[in-house]
Amino acid sequence: MPDPSPLPPPEAGGPGRAANRSLSVTDQIRDAILDGTVSAGERINEVRFSKTLEVSRTPVRAALQALAGEGLLDYAPNRGFTVREFPLSAIVDAYEIRASLEGVAARFAAERGLSAEERAIIEESLVAGDKLLARGEFAEGDLTIYRGINGDFHDTLLGAARNRMLAEMIRICHHVPMSSSRNIVAFEHRDVRRRHDDHHRIYDAILAREPWRAEVLMREHVSGVKSSLVKSLIERGEQADIVHGSAAG
Amino acid sequence: MPDPSPLPPPEAGGPGRAANRSLSVTDQIRDAILDGTVSAGERINEVRFSKTLEVSRTPVRAALQALAGEGLLDYAPNRGFTVREFPLSAIVDAYEIRASLEGVAARFAAERGLSAEERAIIEESLVAGDKLLARGEFAEGDLTIYRGINGDFHDTLLGAARNRMLAEMIRICHHVPMSSSRNIVAFEHRDVRRRHDDHHRIYDAILAREPWRAEVLMREHVSGVKSSLVKSLIERGEQADIVHGSAAG
């Protein structure tokens, strides 16, 4: 195939991940937002993006509308889309919201029960975490590995809640910008150890079919991440007044 | 104006509510979904809608994407949009999620405090409710009035939480189809009286700056609506097995 087509499909990068250009463009723009290529508050120019991504304005507009639905963009009639700004307070609040939602998810999971496959994945994540933490300190790359373990645990539990709306809302909480890059929360070994212990207890409560205990534990678990974040922010000298109320948990 | 223009703007019905056609079409399609004009599970035909609404496919597609973002539609590449189905279990779950979220909102409001205007609106809603309920029974249309009073209370509190993500998520919970039309929950006077008392107590907690008490009360308050719904559904002979877990509260 010596390039006879006038359009070397932009998706040629991988083995055809996206089904159509709109979805592909959506992913690309989302990444650009999340990694800061386009900065917060910035107004998005449709023609510029369409030139950059080598597509027409149509899939770009579709992508922008989708991202507005995800809460990453604001829309104003006749003025287009702007990158939504997430002040520190909103990021902190997002953890609080996520804590509440994941608490409900844990309760639902405890009520509804886990499939054999789900139990397997979670138990694997628990064992893997125990093994990783056994040494008492982290090696290079261990944190990345644990991030995957942590994701498996939460994702599986969320799936066990068997409620799509809940899943989508939690996903939105995870996509709050800076909640990943700024979130260089003090990831000391002791903190991770404690959070992994939380996982054990949460799983116990779910297996024991104790919904409310599962909810409280999960809520406290996620809320703990928020507290770590707030603490590290304060230590770094950020203004504490941005954080209201029960900052220190 | 003897109709010289080829396009008598479809928005001519009112004093120009929507800023552009996409938004107007979004509202119209949303209404069609919520009131059951298009039934659940049905696949949406873009050209059909564009003919019915007398616009091109472009604003229709924009509207569909927006509604997919609101969770009312599902999207499948190359297959378009379908009206999402909300089984009874999902509707019940939505109340549970909303209870959790509004609980957080009440806590935030208690932490952040209310503006004078917000206090005024809430106190007015409390007084109006007291007056409406004083007679001991409902007249025709009283329930509609109370629905407005109830909305004022909740909306104002939600605004006082000062968090947009929270507001949007709760809004989504409210838009779950059938949560309004099927929700002919046993609206007996006694039930409404009790819920209005809840409002008083929640407001007291917020004024007293007791965040956690406000959260618990609000959560229980919304959860109570769910319980009423479940109870009335069971009484009507619907299958109770759809409702899992803590059905009866």
Place this chain on the structure above:
DNA sequence: TCGGATTGAATTGTATTCACTTTGCTGCGG
């Protein structure tokens, strides 16, 4: 009669074009 490939209509995806709104500049008047 059943299975499967094929073809054509229906439907969605994308590009292009035109219309309208916004916006910023320019120049005239105060």
Place this chain on the structure above:
DNA sequence: CCGCAGCAAAGTGAATACAATTCAATCCGA
């Protein structure tokens, strides 16, 4: 020097045309 009217450029909104995919009916072959 300030302010406002008007105009031009840029950008978004909508419609239309075209391409690609899906879906169903039909036709063939076993």
